[in-house]
Amino acid sequence: MLHLYVIAISGQETCLTxxxxxxxxxxxxxxxxxxxxxxxxxxxxxxxxxxKGKGLSAGIASSIINTLNNxxxxxxxxxxxxxxDFIDSDYYYNNLTDKENxxxxxxxxxNAIDIYVLxxxxxxxxxxxxxxxxxxxxxxxxxxxxxSTLPHEMGHCLGLYHTxxxxxxxxxxxxxxxxxxxxxxxxxxxxxxxxSDTPADPNRxxxxxxxxxxxxxxxHGDSYTPNxxxxxxxxxxxxxxxxxxxxxxxxxLFINNTPSLQQVIDYNISGPSFVCDQATYTIQNLLPGAIVxxxxxxNNLQLLSGQGTGMATFKKSNIGxxxxxxxxxxxxxxxxxxxxLVSVGVPELYTYGDYLYSGGQPKRxxxxxxxxxxxxxxxxxxxxxxxxxxxxxxxxFVSGLKNENATIYPRPSSPPSFMIxxxxxxxxxxxxxxxxxxxxxxKT
Numbered sequence: 001m002l003h004l005y006v007i008a009i010s011g012q013e014t015c016l017t018x019x020x021x022x023x024x025x026x027x028x029x030x031x032x033x034x035x036x037x038x039x040x041x042x043x044x045x046x047x048x049x050x051x052k053g054k055g056l057s058a059g060i061a062s063s064i065i066n067t068l069n070n071x072x073x074x075x076x077x078x079x080x081x082x083x084x085d086f087i088d089s090d091y092y093y094n095n096l097t098d099k100e101n102x103x104x105x106x107x108x109x110x111n112a113i114d115i116y117v118l119x120x121x122x123x124x125x126x127x128x129x130x131x132x133x134x135x136x137x138x139x140x141x142x143x144x145x146x147x148s149t150l151p152h153e154m155g156h157c158l159g160l161y162h163t164x165x166x167x168x169x170x171x172x173x174x175x176x177x178x179x180x181x182x183x184x185x186x187x188x189x190x191x192x193x194x195x196s197d198t199p200a201d202p203n204r205x206x207x208x209x210x211x212x213x214x215x216x217x218x219x220h221g222d223s224y225t226p227n228x229x230x231x232x233x234x235x236x237x238x239x240x241x242x243x244x245x246x247x248x249x250x251x252x253l254f255i256n257n258t259p260s261l262q263q264v265i266d267y268n269i270s271g272p273s274f275v276c277d278q279a280t281y282t283i284q285n286l287l288p289g290a291i292v293x294x295x296x297x298x299n300n301l302q303l304l305s306g307q308g309t310g311m312a313t314f315k316k317s318n319i320g321x322x323x324x325x326x327x328x329x330x331x332x333x334x335x336x337x338x339x340x341l342v343s344v345g346v347p348e349l350y351t352y353g354d355y356l357y358s359g360g361q362p363k364r365x366x367x368x369x370x371x372x373x374x375x376x377x378x379x380x381x382x383x384x385x386x387x388x389x390x391x392x393x394x395x396x397f398v399s400g401l402k403n404e405n406a407t408i409y410p411r412p413s414s415p416p417s418f419m420i421x422x423x424x425x426x427x428x429x430x431x432x433x434x435x436x437x438x439x440x441x442x443k444t
Contacts, residue, residue, distance in 0.1 A: 013149065013234040016100070016126040017156045019165055020133050020174045025257060026159075026194055032249055038285045039255055040266040042082035042112035043068070048103070048119060051090045055119045056142055058084050063146050064115060071151035071231065075248045077158070077255075080266050082112040095123040100139060104131050111336070113157060113264050118142045130156035134254045136264055148240040151231045158261070159254030160247055161193040163226065163233045164203035183222035193232065197246045201226035203234050210239035256287055262335040269326055269340040278304065278315040281340065283326055286310045290330045297323040300344040319345035 045064055049055030061084045068079045085107055092103055096118060108114055113136045118124060120142035128149045131137040138153040166178035181192025181200040188196040202224050204214025210228040212235075217223055228235035229242050243251070255261045271281030283292055294303055294312040300322040306312030314324070322344050328336040 013152065013237065014125060014127045015149075015152060015156075015162070015234070016129040017133065017153065018174060019161050019178070021177060022133075022161075022175065022194060023257070026250070026253070027190060032253075036076070037252060038076040039078070039252070040285075041077065041079050041255075041261075042109075042264050042266045043079045044082045044107075044109050044112040044114050045084045046087050046107060046114060046116045047084065048087045048089070048092050048116060048122070050093045050119070051088055053086070053088055055086075055093060056117060056145075058086075060117065060145060064117070064150065067146050067150050068154060071148070072154075072243075075243060075251070077248075077251060079113075082109070082266075087116070093119050093122055096139070097124060100129055103139060104137050108137065110136075110260075110263050113137065113154075115140065117145050128153040130154075132156075133161060134159040134258050134261060136260050144237075148231055148237045151243075152240070155232050155243065155247070155251070158251035159258070160195075160232050160243075160250060162203075163193050163198050163201040163230050165193045166191050167200055168203050180219065182220055183218045183224055184220065195244065195246045195250060197244045198230060198232070199226050200224055201233055205233070205235045208236060210236055259330075259333055259335065262287060262330055262333075265336060267326070267328060267336045267338050269324060269338055271324075271340065271342075273340075273342055275301065275314065275316055275342055275344045278313060279342075280306075280311060280313045281324060281326075282312075283310040283328065283338070286328070287330050287335075290328055290335075293327040293329065295325045295327075297325070301342075316345050 043065060045061045047056050047058065047060065061081055065079055065081050072078060087103075087106055092099060092106075096103065103116055104114070106116075116137070116139045118139065118141050122142060124141055126139070127141050127144045129139045130153045131139075133156050135157050138157055140150060140153060144150070165175070167180045177190075179187070179191040181188055183200045185196055185200070188194070188198075188200075192198070192200055200218060202214050202216055203226075204212060204216070204224075205228065206213050212224070212226055212228065214224055226233065226235075227244075228239040230247075231240045231243055232247065233240060255265070265287075267283055269281050270284060272279050281294075286292070290310075291308050292310050292312070294307055296303070296314070298318075298320065300316070300318045300320045301314040301324070302317045304313045304315050312326075320343075322342055324340045324342060326338050327334055328338075
């Protein structure tokens with residue numbers, strides 16, 4: 001992609017994002033997203049430093065996520081940190097001019113929006129750049145990662161144009177259909193930023209206030225009254241605080257209709273981590289028309305209902321741990337796959353040992369389980385994570401009470417008959433196992 005560098009005519013924004021020709025569906029004014037639909041999008045933050053590690057710290061990641069989420073508070077679009085890394089390279093850190101396309105290829109992700117943060121001293125004409133409209137990557141200068149430039153560039157990634165798009169021609173654009181928007185909004189669906197609730201904007205802003213300083217008129221002779229609060233304008237950075245209702249709707253529509261954006265949605269399986277008999281699991285906020293293929297990695301669980309939907313019910317078949325997988329398809333394209341490990345049923349504890357007492361020697365007693373005949377804790381089936389021993393009759397000492405093999409010492413003064421119990425907790429340490437205790441009875 002060719003990036004044309006254009007200095008803002010007024011205001012303080014220097015966005016280098018080049019607008020592309022919009023998809024035809026945005027001209028369908030009857031197309032609307034569900035206002036209640038929520039999205040969580042993965043973000044991966046790349047911090048560009050010098051070859052010696054000079055630059056911003058990993059601590060900026062939380063600030064970036066907070067800035068995005070605060071800016072998108074009323075949109076039902078939120079962001080989660082998928083990961084961070086450092087790109088230690090003088091080549092990018094010292095001067096990024098004409099290297100943007102190269103940087104976009106470094107450690108890029110398909111399942112996250114990549115944010116490349118430059119150093120505060122990096123030479124670069126821009127304050128921010130999205131890798132297209134829409135796209136899944138942006139670059140932001142180190143001086144601007146916690147300013148309104150960040151939601152501005154994210155708006156581009158999610159399909160938004162500048163509010164002055166089409167109304168002025170000073171910025172480079174691949175959109176050959178752009179045209180000036182009238183103040184009365186009569187052509188707002190096909191001109192300007194293609195959104196009818198953002199006023200026509202000729203991009204004439206004060207450098208140090210929220211004032212519009214233009215004096216021109218549109219093709220009908222009407223004076224402009226643009227909105228300095230809109231993130232997608234070039235108004236003074238502190239003035240920009242909101243997206244319009246239809247901009248929010250437009251971003252959701254781009255997510256719904258752009259495969260690359262669908263892949264960055266942070267899906268997760270919601271449901272219990274322990275299944276006694278049966279349980280239901282859900283995928284929240286699926287895209288309209290999305291299909292979920294549910295599967296498990298063994299025969300511990302059986303799918304009862306919900307294949308193809310965002311809600312599936314499973315029933316216990318066997319005891320053990322099982323990985324539940326949900327593959328999410330949209331238009332027959334796999335856009336995401338998520339997993340949840342669950343514990344199924346209550347593992348039954350068994351014991352093993354030489355139960356006949358002789359010669360006053362201590363006897364060892366080992367824990368094992370239904371599926372294994374091993375005698376050491378390190379070899380226990382993974383379903384048995386914690387256990388302890390309890391004496392219920394007989395006067396004996398038991399060592400190794402917690403999570404260890406037990407050594408039993410009968411008292412010489414008492415008949416060496418005794419009973420012990422084994423108690424275990426499930427792997428989540430939340431529910432005590434059923435009282436299927438095992439008894440050892442020794443005799444002389």
